[in-house]
Amino acid sequence: MSLRDILLTIHIIGAAIWFGAAVWSTLAYPKHARKGTLAAVSEVEEKIGFVFPISIVLLLISGIWLVIEVGYEWESAFVVIGIIAIILSGGLNGRVFGPAKKEAAAAGGPVDPPAAMRWSPLVYTVIFVVTIWAMVVRLGV
Numbered sequence: 001m002s003l004r005d006i007l008l009t010i011h012i013i014g015a016a017i018w019f020g021a022a023v024w025s026t027l028a029y030p031k032h033a034r035k036g037t038l039a040a041v042s043e044v045e046e047k048i049g050f051v052f053p054i055s056i057v058l059l060l061i062s063g064i065w066l067v068i069e070v071g072y073e074w075e076s077a078f079v080v081i082g083i084i085a086i087i088l089s090g091g092l093n094g095r096v097f098g099p100a101k102k103e104a105a106a107a108g109g110p111v112d113p114p115a116a117m118r119w120s121p122l123v124y125t126v127i128f129v130v131t132i133w134a135m136v137v138r139l140g141v
């Protein structure tokens with residue numbers, strides 16, 4: 001097994017954790033808000049949420065290392081798209097989805113999910129689909 005194989009395995013596991021969370025957020029959170037179970041879910045998540053920053057760091061480090069190890073160009077479209085995807089989804093999560101989720105959870109009972117809570121995880125799910133495709137076809141190489 002080469003260093004590339006090891007790095008790519010770590011990279012794909014990191015991406016899979018993130019992508020799964022994005023799809024889940026899109027589908028589950030608005031339903032939790034409507035059911036009034038969002039506060040309980042958020043409380044549990046505060047204890048397990050450390051998994052996501054770790055997976056992002058692994059994704060980023062393995063991606064950067066792969067570029068160097070395999071010898072790709074930093075300007076290649078798929079590399080640029082990967083970096084933009086991390087910045088955009090991190091920003092959306094921290095500034096839009098997170099606050100909207102907090103707002104809905106603070107209601108303490110069944111509530112209509114704020115619009116931002118519905119569109120923001122959908123946007124980063126789409127960002128990830130585009131990024132995974134760009135990585136698979138090595139866009140720009």
Ligand code: HEM
Nearest residue numbers: 004015063064066067070079082083085086131132135136
């Ligand atoms: C949300 C962000 C990202 C996702 C979802 C993602 C996903 C993936 C996936 C699924 C592959 C495997 C493609 C295949 O083998 O057919 C891959 C490969 C790769 N990714 Fe990413 N990636 C992301 C971010 C990044 C970043 C930020 C970088 C670089 C700074 C990067 C660099 C690479 C490289 C160089 C490969 C190809 C490795 C090789 O040819 O051996 N990725 N990525």
